Structure formats: structure tokens, C-alpha cells
Amino acid sequence: MPKILSGVAKLNWGFYSEVETRMHLQALQASEKYKVWLECQNKRCFIDAGVQPIPRPIFMQLKTAVEADRYRIDNYWMSMQIDIGHTTFKTLPDFKLVLTLYPGTPHANIKILNLDVLRKFPDAKDMIANVALDSSMVAISLGTHREPPRRYDLYLPDIFWGKE
Secondary structure, eight states, X not given: OOEEEXXXXXXXXXXXXXXXXXXXXXXXXXXXXXXXXXXXXXXXXXXXXXXXXXOHHHHHHHHHHHHHHHHHHHHHHHHHHHHTXXXXXXXXXXXXXXXXESTTSTTOEEEEEEOGGXXXXXXXXXXXXXXXXXXXXXXXXXXXXXXXXXXXXXXXXXXXXXXX
16 A cells, blocks of 8 residues: 555555545554545545544644645546556547546546537547546546647546546
8 A cells, every 4th residue: 555644643644546446545554444535426525434433633634734735645546546447538429538437336437528629729630539548647638649748638636526
């Protein structure tokens, strides 16, 4: 399990990305069963998962640490979900794209994007035909036939969980 936060309330925090299909953090020490959900009903959240009730001082310290580092935590989680195949996409006619996080699970998060904005490009059909998930950019890249600076990258955490 990767360590995401160190020394928060004298504990280290991380997550099992292949076991849970919902963003979370849990104490890495075997003696503690603390766990918080960072994703609820397809939105960012911060709630005690109730495995072992988290004492309020620990909960508040963890909440403060997560708020200060949420961008990095979201990116790490999303990148891992791409790498392990928990993020998929399908292009549809009429410049639409279906993105799915946690496909085939009770927590599946499905978004349909309208990409009409691409029609203004001379190679619009090539852009929608050349699509790939990019874990290093934490994005879906449109127009992968182009050089990286000319691709159209869509930031996945904001698509799946909304803008902060």
C-alpha cells in the first residue's frame, strides 16, 4: 500500500487502490483500523468510513492535511486507477466521449462528454479518433496523433468529482 501522508496525528496514511473502488485513506499501522472516504456519490468528500471510529483530534488533523494536499492525493489516486484499468473510455458518434471510473462496480462513475468544441479544428475527426488515457497527466488526451503541446488534455479528477 502506498504511503500518501506521513506522520499525520502520528500515523501514516495510504490506500489499497485495487481493493477499494472508491477513493479513501486509511491508517497504515496494523494496530489502527481508521479509514476515511474521500469520494461520496461521485463527489469529493471527507467522512469517517466507520470501520473504527476516528477520535475527533485525529480526524481533524487528517482533514486539515487532506485539504492542504488534496490536489496531489486526487492525482495519485486517479493515476493509479488509470494504470490498473479502473478507468475506461469509449468514443461515440457526434463528438461524444463516455468515461467510466470503476466500471462494472457498484461505485461506477460514468460521464458523457460533449466534445463539439473540437469541431473547430481542421483535424477534428482525427482528434476524436486518437484518444488515450494518460496517467502521467492524469487526463484523457484527445488528438494523440499530434505532438504533446498540441493535444487537448482533459483533467480527469475534475471530470469525475467536480471542480474544487
